[in-house]
Amino acid sequence: MSKLITKLSAGAFALLLALPAQAQDTLDAESVVATINGTEITLGHMLIIRAALPDQYQQLPDDVLWDGILDQIVQQTVLSQQAAEEDGRRVTLALENERRALRAAQVIEGVVGSAVTEEAVQSFYEDAYLEGDATEEFNASHILVETEEEAAAIVEELKGGADFAAVAAEKSTGPSGPNGGSLGWFGPGMMVEEFQTAVEGMEVGAISDPVQTQFGWHVITLNEKRIQEAPELDAVRAEIENQLSQQAVTQHIQEATDAADVSRTPKESVDTSVLSNPNLLTE
Incomplete structure (x- = not known):
């Protein structure tokens, strides 16, 4: 300004x-x-x-x-x-575009206002975070090597009492090796399928048999597991409101467009380079 x-x-x-x-x-x-x-x-x-x-x-x-x-x-x-007393072409077209945009925004504001209510937010929260099966999270460590033979020898070494973190630091080729093989906490779908399946079938403290993935052969130990707690409503309110808004707006626009009589000039029938010719506004 x-x-x-x-x-x-x-x-x-x-x-x-x-x-x-x-x-x-x-x-x-x-x-x-x-x-x-x-x-x-x-x-x-x-x-x-x-x-x-x-x-x-x-x-x-x-x-x-x-x-x-x-x-x-x-x-x-x-x-x-x-x-000049009469608006020129540029002004007239700009005003038409501005009016169209403002009227569309007014409709969208009404759509969002109707969709994002406290009742809708609460219902979405309950469906997304409180209903259904509880989600398990896992804390695991692994040792990554190139061959199954190497992995099997490491399993025997660990079962004989070797310290997992020390072996990982010495022999793992993965980036987590220097950190004792620790992968931290992860939930379903965050690891490659073979690795995830092995972890989900383990008991805390157990050592896996060699597990093959696209990265090589893993020896895994499950350190801990827990049930992922649902976040408080206020912590995810903005995300929920945004999703409700997007869903309502997308649906409304689609329905309105489907119901409208729309005729478009085929792009193939025009020289689209005209979009780069602002001089047409003064002709």
């Missing part, structure tokens, strides 16, 4: 003094806040600009924003009054 944080000019200040006195609590969107050569500017005009400001300006005090927004409107109005 041009010169947002500037003081009112003497002319603008005099203009404000000339306006009818109104108590702040009586102002509404139709209240006239300025008149420029007979053109009335209302509080509603200011509110629309205020709502569209970038975040860094949204934090400014209202008295500062008032000055900046009104200055901008006054300057734009003075300049627009100097333009």
Whole structure:
């Protein structure tokens, strides 16, 4: 916004003094806040600009924003009054696009408002996080080697009392070797299928037989397992609201588009390079 944080000019200040006195609590969107050569500017005009400001300006005090927004409107109005009486093609098309976008956004806002209710959020939370089988998580370590023979020899060594972390640090070719082979906590589907299946069938403290994956041969020990606790609703509320919004908007747009009589010019029948020719707007 041009010169947002500037003081009112003497002319603008005099203009404000000339306006009818109104108590702040009586102002509404139709209240006239300025008149420029007979053109009335209302509080509603200011509110629309205020709502569209970038975040860094949204934090400014209202008295500062008032000055900046009104200055901008006054300057734009003075300049627009100097333009041709009839809107040119560029202005007309831009206004049509802006009106279309604003009306579409208004519909979307209503769709989202209807879909994202407290009841819908609670229902989604219960279905996604509270219903169904509890999810198990696993904490495992592994030793990765190239051949089954090497893995089988390591299994025998571990069953003979060797320390798993020490053997992993010495012999594992995987990136977790220096850390004793520790993989930390993981849930279903986070490991390759053969590895995941082996872990899910193990008891805590057990040593697996050699397990082959695309990476080589693994010897696995299951350190711990636990039931994954459902998060609190507030911790996932934003994610749930976003999913509900996306689902509702996608469905509404699809249904509205399917119900509409839409005719498109086939792309193959036009020279799409016309999109790079802004001079067409002045012809």
